Amino acid sequence: MAFPGDLPHAMWKQAIEHYYWDRLAEAYEVASTQGAGHAGIYLSWFRMIEAEWLTRRDGQRTPVTDWLDLEFVPDDLGPVPVQDLAEVVVASCDEVAQRLGLPHGAKTLVTMLREEARAPWAIAPYGYCVDMHPYEKVCMPVHLLGNGPELRRTTRHEYAHVLTINASGGHAPRWLSEAVSVLMEGGRDRSTEREFYYGSAEWLPLDRLEQAFNAPDDRRRVWLAYRQAGLVGEYLALQYGESRLGDLLRAHAEGSFWKRLGAGFLGATHTDVAFRDVVGRSPGQVVADALEWLRSGRR
Numbered sequence: 001m002a003f004p005g006d007l008p009h010a011m012w013k014q015a016i017e018h019y020y021w022d023r024l025a026e027a028y029e030v031a032s033t034q035g036a037g038h039a040g041i042y043l044s045w046f047r048m049i050e051a052e053w054l055t056r057r058d059g060q061r062t063p064v065t066d067w068l069d070l071e072f073v074p075d076d077l078g079p080v081p082v083q084d085l086a087e088v089v090v091a092s093c094d095e096v097a098q099r100l101g102l103p104h105g106a107k108t109l110v111t112m113l114r115e116e117a118r119a120p121w122a123i124a125p126y127g128y129c130v131d132m133h134p135y136e137k138v139c140m141p142v143h144l145l146g147n148g149p150e151l152r153r154t155t156r157h158e159y160a161h162v163l164t165i166n167a168s169g170g171h172a173p174r175w176l177s178e179a180v181s182v183l184m185e186g187g188r189d190r191s192t193e194r195e196f197y198y199g200s201a202e203w204l205p206l207d208r209l210e211q212a213f214n215a216p217d218d219r220r221r222v223w224l225a226y227r228q229a230g231l232v233g234e235y236l237a238l239q240y241g242e243s244r245l246g247d248l249l250r251a252h253a254e255g256s257f258w259k260r261l262g263a264g265f266l267g268a269t270h271t272d273v274a275f276r277d278v279v280g281r282s283p284g285q286v287v288a289d290a291l292e293w294l295r296s297g298r299r
């Protein structure tokens with residue numbers, strides 16, 4: 001098997017470009033043309049491309065609604081009729097759209113990745129969302145079919161990313177996107193909440209929270225970042241209502257350069273303007289407020 005580490009940078013650019021157009025055969029061909037070498041930073045790219053390509057090669061694609069297609073390998077579904085899978089996925093997406101008050105927008109492809117796929121799953125939930133050129137793509141492992149609640153949770157989490165990308169015009173930062181997704185996913189992690197409460201886990205200020213998602217070698221740090229973002233999402237929803245989160249995302253798309261300039265400080269981000277307009281607090285204040293709420297025991 002080819003190892004991606006030796007591929008020249010230009011070749012990887014080409015493979016990744018194909019990937020973002022969902023041209024998986026081409027992406028895989030380019031990515032696997034070179035000889036053995038060390039893995040390097042491209043290993044996770046290679047695994048993603050490989051996992052998605054195996055599914056494409058052996059699978060089929062079915063339109064489910066005008067905004068959703070489903071891709072799967074029939075043999076992997078076992079006894080589960082594809083209509084059942086489609087119903088669960090659509091109902092989960094509908095729930096998220098309704099709670100956030102956002103319409104289904106751009107076309108989304110949901111791919112159930114082959115059993116043998118070794119995609120680099122992030123910390124649970126075991127799926128990922130990619131903002132591709134032709135559509136948004138959500139990938140989930142097919143083993144979720146054996147666990148209905150987990151399939152619903154993962155679908156809600158990943159589809160919330162799709163709505164976040166579309167509503168915000170791609171301007172929402174990672175921490176906010178995860179705040180919305182973890183909230184939509186649902187569930188509680190009381191032991192981590194206690195750690196934040198007592199301070200044995202650090203409640204990060206915004207800039208460090210954003211960076212913490214990019215620490216693949218530090219699983220605890222990434223895990224805490226998800227949990228903290230989720231608690232901020234929960235605080236926002238309780239304080240202002242879930243549909244205001246949808247407004248907050250939409251306001252990112254409206255944060256034009258001139259509007260940001262008008263906000264009175266040149267360094268204002270789309271997020272600064274959106275928070276000011278929709279909740280009247282800065283994002284940094286909201287993150288601090290959420291800790292205070294958690295510590296007040298009102299949760």
Ligand SMILES: [Zn+2]
Nearest residue numbers: 157161178181
């Ligand atoms: Zn996520």
